[in-house]
Amino acid sequence: MPRAAERPESLAERIYARLKDDIFEFRLMPGDRFSEGEIAERMAASRTPVRQALHRLQREGFLDVHFRSGWQVRPLDxxxxxxxxxxxxxxxxxxxxxxxxxxxxxxxxxxxxxxxxxxxxxxxxxxxxxxxxxxxxxxxxxxxxxxxxxxxxxxxxxxxxxxxxxxxxxxxxxxxxxxxxxxxxxxxxxxxxxxxxxxxxxxxxxxxxxxxxxxxxxxxxxxxxxxxxxxxxx
Incomplete structure:
Protein backbone atom coordinates (compact mmCIF):
# COMPACT_ATOMS: atom_id res chain seq x y z
CA MET A 1 0.00 0.00 0.00
CA PRO A 2 1.33 3.51 -0.71
CA ARG A 3 2.48 5.45 2.32
CA ALA A 4 -0.09 7.95 3.57
CA ALA A 5 0.80 11.58 3.04
CA GLU A 6 2.25 13.26 6.10
CA ARG A 7 -0.07 15.75 7.77
CA PRO A 8 1.08 19.37 7.24
CA GLU A 9 1.35 20.06 10.98
CA SER A 10 3.44 16.89 11.48
CA LEU A 11 5.71 17.85 8.58
CA ALA A 12 6.18 21.36 9.99
CA GLU A 13 7.06 19.85 13.39
CA ARG A 14 9.61 17.51 11.80
CA ILE A 15 11.23 20.33 9.84
CA TYR A 16 11.31 22.49 12.98
CA ALA A 17 13.03 19.73 14.96
CA ARG A 18 15.62 19.09 12.24
CA LEU A 19 16.47 22.77 11.86
CA LYS A 20 16.79 23.27 15.60
CA ASP A 21 19.08 20.25 15.77
CA ASP A 22 21.14 21.71 12.91
CA ILE A 23 21.59 24.88 14.97
CA PHE A 24 22.53 23.07 18.18
CA GLU A 25 24.91 20.72 16.34
CA PHE A 26 26.61 23.64 14.50
CA ARG A 27 25.56 22.47 11.03
CA LEU A 28 23.87 25.88 10.83
CA MET A 29 26.21 28.47 12.34
CA PRO A 30 25.37 31.81 13.98
CA GLY A 31 25.18 34.28 11.11
CA ASP A 32 24.51 31.68 8.39
CA ARG A 33 21.93 32.79 5.79
CA PHE A 34 19.54 30.68 3.74
CA SER A 35 16.25 30.89 1.89
CA GLU A 36 12.93 29.11 2.37
CA GLY A 37 13.45 27.52 -1.02
CA GLU A 38 16.80 26.00 0.01
CA ILE A 39 15.26 24.46 3.13
CA ALA A 40 12.22 23.23 1.20
CA GLU A 41 14.48 21.51 -1.32
CA ARG A 42 16.65 19.92 1.35
CA MET A 43 13.62 18.72 3.32
CA ALA A 44 11.73 17.60 0.19
CA ALA A 45 8.75 19.65 1.35
CA SER A 46 6.61 22.52 0.17
CA ARG A 47 7.27 26.04 1.41
CA THR A 48 4.21 26.17 3.67
CA PRO A 49 5.43 23.76 6.40
CA VAL A 50 8.96 25.15 6.00
CA ARG A 51 7.67 28.67 6.60
CA GLN A 52 5.73 27.49 9.66
CA ALA A 53 8.86 25.90 11.11
CA LEU A 54 11.01 28.94 10.38
CA HIS A 55 8.58 31.37 11.98
CA ARG A 56 8.38 29.17 15.07
CA LEU A 57 12.19 29.25 15.38
CA GLN A 58 12.07 33.00 14.88
CA ARG A 59 9.57 33.39 17.74
CA GLU A 60 11.85 31.33 19.96
CA GLY A 61 14.81 33.58 19.19
CA PHE A 62 16.93 31.25 17.04
CA LEU A 63 16.40 32.91 13.65
CA ASP A 64 16.02 36.38 12.14
CA VAL A 65 14.25 37.15 8.87
CA HIS A 66 15.43 39.93 6.55
CA PHE A 67 13.43 41.54 3.80
CA ARG A 68 14.87 40.49 0.41
CA SER A 69 17.81 38.52 1.87
CA GLY A 70 15.93 35.65 3.54
CA TRP A 71 16.62 33.94 6.84
CA GLN A 72 19.62 34.07 9.15
CA VAL A 73 20.68 32.09 12.21
CA ARG A 74 20.72 34.71 14.94
CA PRO A 75 24.28 35.85 15.74
CA LEU A 76 25.54 35.23 19.26
CA ASP A 77 24.39 37.94 21.68
Missing part, protein backbone atom coordinates in the same frame (compact mmCIF):
# COMPACT_ATOMS: atom_id res chain seq x y z
CA UNK A 78 26.77 37.76 24.63
CA UNK A 79 24.93 40.43 26.62
CA UNK A 80 21.77 38.32 26.41
CA UNK A 81 23.67 35.18 27.39
CA UNK A 82 25.04 36.97 30.46
CA UNK A 83 21.49 37.85 31.50
CA UNK A 84 20.29 34.29 30.94
CA UNK A 85 23.14 32.92 33.05
CA UNK A 86 22.25 35.37 35.82
CA UNK A 87 18.63 34.21 35.70
CA UNK A 88 19.83 30.60 35.90
CA UNK A 89 21.75 31.40 39.06
CA UNK A 90 18.73 33.04 40.73
CA UNK A 91 16.46 30.08 39.93
CA UNK A 92 18.93 27.38 40.88
CA UNK A 93 19.98 29.00 44.16
CA UNK A 94 16.33 29.21 45.17
CA UNK A 95 15.85 25.57 44.19
CA UNK A 96 18.75 24.53 46.42
CA UNK A 97 17.39 26.59 49.31
CA UNK A 98 14.05 24.80 49.02
CA UNK A 99 15.63 21.36 48.71
CA UNK A 100 17.74 21.89 51.80
CA UNK A 101 14.69 22.95 53.81
CA UNK A 102 13.00 19.58 53.34
CA UNK A 103 12.84 17.17 56.29
CA UNK A 104 16.12 15.31 56.81
CA UNK A 105 14.55 11.94 55.97
CA UNK A 106 12.93 13.13 52.71
CA UNK A 107 14.80 13.13 49.39
CA UNK A 108 12.81 13.66 46.16
CA UNK A 109 13.15 10.76 43.65
CA UNK A 110 14.67 13.18 41.11
CA UNK A 111 17.45 14.00 43.55
CA UNK A 112 18.13 10.34 44.19
CA UNK A 113 18.28 9.71 40.43
CA UNK A 114 20.83 12.52 40.07
CA UNK A 115 22.99 10.95 42.74
CA UNK A 116 22.95 7.62 40.88
CA UNK A 117 24.03 9.38 37.67
CA UNK A 118 26.75 11.66 39.00
CA UNK A 119 28.11 10.16 42.21
CA UNK A 120 29.95 7.37 40.44
CA UNK A 121 33.53 6.15 40.25
CA UNK A 122 35.91 7.57 37.66
CA UNK A 123 35.77 4.43 35.52
CA UNK A 124 31.96 4.71 35.30
CA UNK A 125 31.93 8.33 34.14
CA UNK A 126 31.02 9.13 30.55
CA UNK A 127 33.69 10.77 28.42
CA UNK A 128 31.66 11.74 25.35
CA UNK A 129 31.30 15.52 25.43
CA UNK A 130 27.90 15.64 23.73
CA UNK A 131 26.46 13.04 26.11
CA UNK A 132 27.85 14.79 29.20
CA UNK A 133 26.49 18.10 27.92
CA UNK A 134 22.99 16.62 27.75
CA UNK A 135 23.39 15.13 31.22
CA UNK A 136 24.65 18.45 32.58
CA UNK A 137 21.59 20.29 31.29
CA UNK A 138 19.35 17.58 32.75
CA UNK A 139 21.15 17.87 36.11
CA UNK A 140 20.30 21.54 36.48
CA UNK A 141 16.75 21.14 35.17
CA UNK A 142 16.08 18.25 37.55
CA UNK A 143 17.22 20.33 40.50
CA UNK A 144 14.43 22.76 39.66
CA UNK A 145 11.92 19.94 39.20
CA UNK A 146 12.89 18.41 42.53
CA UNK A 147 12.33 21.76 44.25
CA UNK A 148 8.65 21.45 43.42
CA UNK A 149 7.73 24.75 41.73
CA UNK A 150 6.50 23.91 38.23
CA UNK A 151 6.58 27.49 36.94
CA UNK A 152 10.16 27.97 38.09
CA UNK A 153 11.06 24.69 36.38
CA UNK A 154 9.33 25.76 33.17
CA UNK A 155 11.17 29.08 33.01
CA UNK A 156 14.44 27.33 33.77
CA UNK A 157 13.90 24.87 30.90
CA UNK A 158 13.32 27.78 28.52
CA UNK A 159 16.52 29.49 29.70
CA UNK A 160 18.47 26.24 29.36
CA UNK A 161 17.37 25.80 25.77
CA UNK A 162 18.41 29.33 24.83
CA UNK A 163 21.97 28.81 26.11
CA UNK A 164 22.32 25.20 24.93
CA UNK A 165 24.45 26.05 21.90
CA UNK A 166 27.13 27.59 24.13
CA UNK A 167 26.95 24.91 26.82
CA UNK A 168 27.67 22.31 24.17
CA UNK A 169 30.98 24.04 23.43
CA UNK A 170 31.86 23.91 27.13
CA UNK A 171 32.27 20.14 26.84
CA UNK A 172 34.69 19.96 23.95
CA UNK A 173 37.60 19.93 26.44
CA UNK A 174 38.23 16.69 28.41
CA UNK A 175 39.12 18.60 31.59
CA UNK A 176 35.69 20.27 31.59
CA UNK A 177 34.06 16.83 31.63
CA UNK A 178 36.11 15.74 34.64
CA UNK A 179 35.43 19.00 36.47
CA UNK A 180 31.70 18.74 35.82
CA UNK A 181 31.52 15.32 37.48
CA UNK A 182 33.56 16.54 40.45
CA UNK A 183 31.55 19.73 40.90
CA UNK A 184 28.19 18.01 40.55
CA UNK A 185 29.22 15.45 43.15
CA UNK A 186 30.16 18.22 45.59
CA UNK A 187 26.89 20.07 44.99
CA UNK A 188 24.79 16.96 45.45
CA UNK A 189 26.65 15.93 48.60
CA UNK A 190 26.03 19.36 50.12
CA UNK A 191 22.32 19.25 49.20
CA UNK A 192 21.81 15.72 50.48
CA UNK A 193 23.38 16.67 53.82
CA UNK A 194 21.38 19.95 54.02
CA UNK A 195 24.44 22.24 53.86
CA UNK A 196 22.42 24.92 52.09
CA UNK A 197 24.87 27.82 52.09
CA UNK A 198 27.76 25.63 50.95
CA UNK A 199 25.64 24.02 48.23
CA UNK A 200 24.60 27.44 46.93
CA UNK A 201 28.18 28.70 46.88
CA UNK A 202 29.34 25.59 45.04
CA UNK A 203 26.57 25.86 42.46
CA UNK A 204 27.08 29.57 41.89
CA UNK A 205 30.79 29.01 41.32
CA UNK A 206 30.03 26.11 38.99
CA UNK A 207 27.75 28.26 36.82
CA UNK A 208 30.09 31.26 36.91
CA UNK A 209 32.87 29.12 35.43
CA UNK A 210 30.54 28.05 32.63
CA UNK A 211 29.52 31.68 32.12
CA UNK A 212 33.18 32.69 31.85
CA UNK A 213 33.70 30.03 29.19
CA UNK A 214 31.01 31.75 27.12
CA UNK A 215 33.25 34.78 26.77
CA UNK A 216 36.13 32.66 25.50
CA UNK A 217 34.10 31.29 22.62
CA UNK A 218 35.18 32.69 19.29
CA UNK A 219 33.98 32.22 15.76
CA UNK A 220 37.06 30.07 15.21
CA UNK A 221 35.91 27.69 17.97
CA UNK A 222 32.42 27.57 16.51
CA UNK A 223 33.71 26.62 13.10
CA UNK A 224 36.00 24.07 14.71
CA UNK A 225 32.95 22.53 16.37
CA UNK A 226 31.21 22.27 12.99
CA UNK A 227 34.15 20.31 11.60
CA UNK A 228 33.54 17.65 14.26
CA UNK A 229 29.95 16.92 13.26
CA UNK A 230 28.53 15.24 10.17
CA UNK A 231 27.85 17.31 7.03
CA UNK A 232 24.51 18.99 6.50
CA UNK A 233 22.04 16.26 5.44
CA UNK A 234 20.74 16.43 1.92
Missing amino acids: FAQFDELYELRIVLELEAIRRLCQRPTDEHPPALQALARTWMVQKEDQLQDGAAVSRLDEAFHCQLLEAAGNREMARVHREVSEKIRILRRLDFTQPQRIDLTYAEHQQILDAILTRRSEEAQQLLKGHIEVSKAEVHSITLHKLYGARQRVEPMPE
Whole structure:
Protein backbone atom coordinates (compact mmCIF):
# COMPACT_ATOMS: atom_id res chain seq x y z
CA MET A 1 0.00 0.00 0.00
CA PRO A 2 1.33 3.51 -0.71
CA ARG A 3 2.48 5.45 2.32
CA ALA A 4 -0.09 7.95 3.57
CA ALA A 5 0.80 11.58 3.04
CA GLU A 6 2.25 13.26 6.10
CA ARG A 7 -0.07 15.75 7.77
CA PRO A 8 1.08 19.37 7.24
CA GLU A 9 1.35 20.06 10.98
CA SER A 10 3.44 16.89 11.48
CA LEU A 11 5.71 17.85 8.58
CA ALA A 12 6.18 21.36 9.99
CA GLU A 13 7.06 19.85 13.39
CA ARG A 14 9.61 17.51 11.80
CA ILE A 15 11.23 20.33 9.84
CA TYR A 16 11.31 22.49 12.98
CA ALA A 17 13.03 19.73 14.96
CA ARG A 18 15.62 19.09 12.24
CA LEU A 19 16.47 22.77 11.86
CA LYS A 20 16.79 23.27 15.60
CA ASP A 21 19.08 20.25 15.77
CA ASP A 22 21.14 21.71 12.91
CA ILE A 23 21.59 24.88 14.97
CA PHE A 24 22.53 23.07 18.18
CA GLU A 25 24.91 20.72 16.34
CA PHE A 26 26.61 23.64 14.50
CA ARG A 27 25.56 22.47 11.03
CA LEU A 28 23.87 25.88 10.83
CA MET A 29 26.21 28.47 12.34
CA PRO A 30 25.37 31.81 13.98
CA GLY A 31 25.18 34.28 11.11
CA ASP A 32 24.51 31.68 8.39
CA ARG A 33 21.93 32.79 5.79
CA PHE A 34 19.54 30.68 3.74
CA SER A 35 16.25 30.89 1.89
CA GLU A 36 12.93 29.11 2.37
CA GLY A 37 13.45 27.52 -1.02
CA GLU A 38 16.80 26.00 0.01
CA ILE A 39 15.26 24.46 3.13
CA ALA A 40 12.22 23.23 1.20
CA GLU A 41 14.48 21.51 -1.32
CA ARG A 42 16.65 19.92 1.35
CA MET A 43 13.62 18.72 3.32
CA ALA A 44 11.73 17.60 0.19
CA ALA A 45 8.75 19.65 1.35
CA SER A 46 6.61 22.52 0.17
CA ARG A 47 7.27 26.04 1.41
CA THR A 48 4.21 26.17 3.67
CA PRO A 49 5.43 23.76 6.40
CA VAL A 50 8.96 25.15 6.00
CA ARG A 51 7.67 28.67 6.60
CA GLN A 52 5.73 27.49 9.66
CA ALA A 53 8.86 25.90 11.11
CA LEU A 54 11.01 28.94 10.38
CA HIS A 55 8.58 31.37 11.98
CA ARG A 56 8.38 29.17 15.07
CA LEU A 57 12.19 29.25 15.38
CA GLN A 58 12.07 33.00 14.88
CA ARG A 59 9.57 33.39 17.74
CA GLU A 60 11.85 31.33 19.96
CA GLY A 61 14.81 33.58 19.19
CA PHE A 62 16.93 31.25 17.04
CA LEU A 63 16.40 32.91 13.65
CA ASP A 64 16.02 36.38 12.14
CA VAL A 65 14.25 37.15 8.87
CA HIS A 66 15.43 39.93 6.55
CA PHE A 67 13.43 41.54 3.80
CA ARG A 68 14.87 40.49 0.41
CA SER A 69 17.81 38.52 1.87
CA GLY A 70 15.93 35.65 3.54
CA TRP A 71 16.62 33.94 6.84
CA GLN A 72 19.62 34.07 9.15
CA VAL A 73 20.68 32.09 12.21
CA ARG A 74 20.72 34.71 14.94
CA PRO A 75 24.28 35.85 15.74
CA LEU A 76 25.54 35.23 19.26
CA ASP A 77 24.39 37.94 21.68
CA PHE A 78 26.77 37.76 24.63
CA ALA A 79 24.93 40.43 26.62
CA GLN A 80 21.77 38.32 26.41
CA PHE A 81 23.67 35.18 27.39
CA ASP A 82 25.04 36.97 30.46
CA GLU A 83 21.49 37.85 31.50
CA LEU A 84 20.29 34.29 30.94
CA TYR A 85 23.14 32.92 33.05
CA GLU A 86 22.25 35.37 35.82
CA LEU A 87 18.63 34.21 35.70
CA ARG A 88 19.83 30.60 35.90
CA ILE A 89 21.75 31.40 39.06
CA VAL A 90 18.73 33.04 40.73
CA LEU A 91 16.46 30.08 39.93
CA GLU A 92 18.93 27.38 40.88
CA LEU A 93 19.98 29.00 44.16
CA GLU A 94 16.33 29.21 45.17
CA ALA A 95 15.85 25.57 44.19
CA ILE A 96 18.75 24.53 46.42
CA ARG A 97 17.39 26.59 49.31
CA ARG A 98 14.05 24.80 49.02
CA LEU A 99 15.63 21.36 48.71
CA CYS A 100 17.74 21.89 51.80
CA GLN A 101 14.69 22.95 53.81
CA ARG A 102 13.00 19.58 53.34
CA PRO A 103 12.84 17.17 56.29
CA THR A 104 16.12 15.31 56.81
CA ASP A 105 14.55 11.94 55.97
CA GLU A 106 12.93 13.13 52.71
CA HIS A 107 14.80 13.13 49.39
CA PRO A 108 12.81 13.66 46.16
CA PRO A 109 13.15 10.76 43.65
CA ALA A 110 14.67 13.18 41.11
CA LEU A 111 17.45 14.00 43.55
CA GLN A 112 18.13 10.34 44.19
CA ALA A 113 18.28 9.71 40.43
CA LEU A 114 20.83 12.52 40.07
CA ALA A 115 22.99 10.95 42.74
CA ARG A 116 22.95 7.62 40.88
CA THR A 117 24.03 9.38 37.67
CA TRP A 118 26.75 11.66 39.00
CA MET A 119 28.11 10.16 42.21
CA VAL A 120 29.95 7.37 40.44
CA GLN A 121 33.53 6.15 40.25
CA LYS A 122 35.91 7.57 37.66
CA GLU A 123 35.77 4.43 35.52
CA ASP A 124 31.96 4.71 35.30
CA GLN A 125 31.93 8.33 34.14
CA LEU A 126 31.02 9.13 30.55
CA GLN A 127 33.69 10.77 28.42
CA ASP A 128 31.66 11.74 25.35
CA GLY A 129 31.30 15.52 25.43
CA ALA A 130 27.90 15.64 23.73
CA ALA A 131 26.46 13.04 26.11
CA VAL A 132 27.85 14.79 29.20
CA SER A 133 26.49 18.10 27.92
CA ARG A 134 22.99 16.62 27.75
CA LEU A 135 23.39 15.13 31.22
CA ASP A 136 24.65 18.45 32.58
CA GLU A 137 21.59 20.29 31.29
CA ALA A 138 19.35 17.58 32.75
CA PHE A 139 21.15 17.87 36.11
CA HIS A 140 20.30 21.54 36.48
CA CYS A 141 16.75 21.14 35.17
CA GLN A 142 16.08 18.25 37.55
CA LEU A 143 17.22 20.33 40.50
CA LEU A 144 14.43 22.76 39.66
CA GLU A 145 11.92 19.94 39.20
CA ALA A 146 12.89 18.41 42.53
CA ALA A 147 12.33 21.76 44.25
CA GLY A 148 8.65 21.45 43.42
CA ASN A 149 7.73 24.75 41.73
CA ARG A 150 6.50 23.91 38.23
CA GLU A 151 6.58 27.49 36.94
CA MET A 152 10.16 27.97 38.09
CA ALA A 153 11.06 24.69 36.38
CA ARG A 154 9.33 25.76 33.17
CA VAL A 155 11.17 29.08 33.01
CA HIS A 156 14.44 27.33 33.77
CA ARG A 157 13.90 24.87 30.90
CA GLU A 158 13.32 27.78 28.52
CA VAL A 159 16.52 29.49 29.70
CA SER A 160 18.47 26.24 29.36
CA GLU A 161 17.37 25.80 25.77
CA LYS A 162 18.41 29.33 24.83
CA ILE A 163 21.97 28.81 26.11
CA ARG A 164 22.32 25.20 24.93
CA ILE A 165 24.45 26.05 21.90
CA LEU A 166 27.13 27.59 24.13
CA ARG A 167 26.95 24.91 26.82
CA ARG A 168 27.67 22.31 24.17
CA LEU A 169 30.98 24.04 23.43
CA ASP A 170 31.86 23.91 27.13
CA PHE A 171 32.27 20.14 26.84
CA THR A 172 34.69 19.96 23.95
CA GLN A 173 37.60 19.93 26.44
CA PRO A 174 38.23 16.69 28.41
CA GLN A 175 39.12 18.60 31.59
CA ARG A 176 35.69 20.27 31.59
CA ILE A 177 34.06 16.83 31.63
CA ASP A 178 36.11 15.74 34.64
CA LEU A 179 35.43 19.00 36.47
CA THR A 180 31.70 18.74 35.82
CA TYR A 181 31.52 15.32 37.48
CA ALA A 182 33.56 16.54 40.45
CA GLU A 183 31.55 19.73 40.90
CA HIS A 184 28.19 18.01 40.55
CA GLN A 185 29.22 15.45 43.15
CA GLN A 186 30.16 18.22 45.59
CA ILE A 187 26.89 20.07 44.99
CA LEU A 188 24.79 16.96 45.45
CA ASP A 189 26.65 15.93 48.60
CA ALA A 190 26.03 19.36 50.12
CA ILE A 191 22.32 19.25 49.20
CA LEU A 192 21.81 15.72 50.48
CA THR A 193 23.38 16.67 53.82
CA ARG A 194 21.38 19.95 54.02
CA ARG A 195 24.44 22.24 53.86
CA SER A 196 22.42 24.92 52.09
CA GLU A 197 24.87 27.82 52.09
CA GLU A 198 27.76 25.63 50.95
CA ALA A 199 25.64 24.02 48.23
CA GLN A 200 24.60 27.44 46.93
CA GLN A 201 28.18 28.70 46.88
CA LEU A 202 29.34 25.59 45.04
CA LEU A 203 26.57 25.86 42.46
CA LYS A 204 27.08 29.57 41.89
CA GLY A 205 30.79 29.01 41.32
CA HIS A 206 30.03 26.11 38.99
CA ILE A 207 27.75 28.26 36.82
CA GLU A 208 30.09 31.26 36.91
CA VAL A 209 32.87 29.12 35.43
CA SER A 210 30.54 28.05 32.63
CA LYS A 211 29.52 31.68 32.12
CA ALA A 212 33.18 32.69 31.85
CA GLU A 213 33.70 30.03 29.19
CA VAL A 214 31.01 31.75 27.12
CA HIS A 215 33.25 34.78 26.77
CA SER A 216 36.13 32.66 25.50
CA ILE A 217 34.10 31.29 22.62
CA THR A 218 35.18 32.69 19.29
CA LEU A 219 33.98 32.22 15.76
CA HIS A 220 37.06 30.07 15.21
CA LYS A 221 35.91 27.69 17.97
CA LEU A 222 32.42 27.57 16.51
CA TYR A 223 33.71 26.62 13.10
CA GLY A 224 36.00 24.07 14.71
CA ALA A 225 32.95 22.53 16.37
CA ARG A 226 31.21 22.27 12.99
CA GLN A 227 34.15 20.31 11.60
CA ARG A 228 33.54 17.65 14.26
CA VAL A 229 29.95 16.92 13.26
CA GLU A 230 28.53 15.24 10.17
CA PRO A 231 27.85 17.31 7.03
CA MET A 232 24.51 18.99 6.50
CA PRO A 233 22.04 16.26 5.44
CA GLU A 234 20.74 16.43 1.92
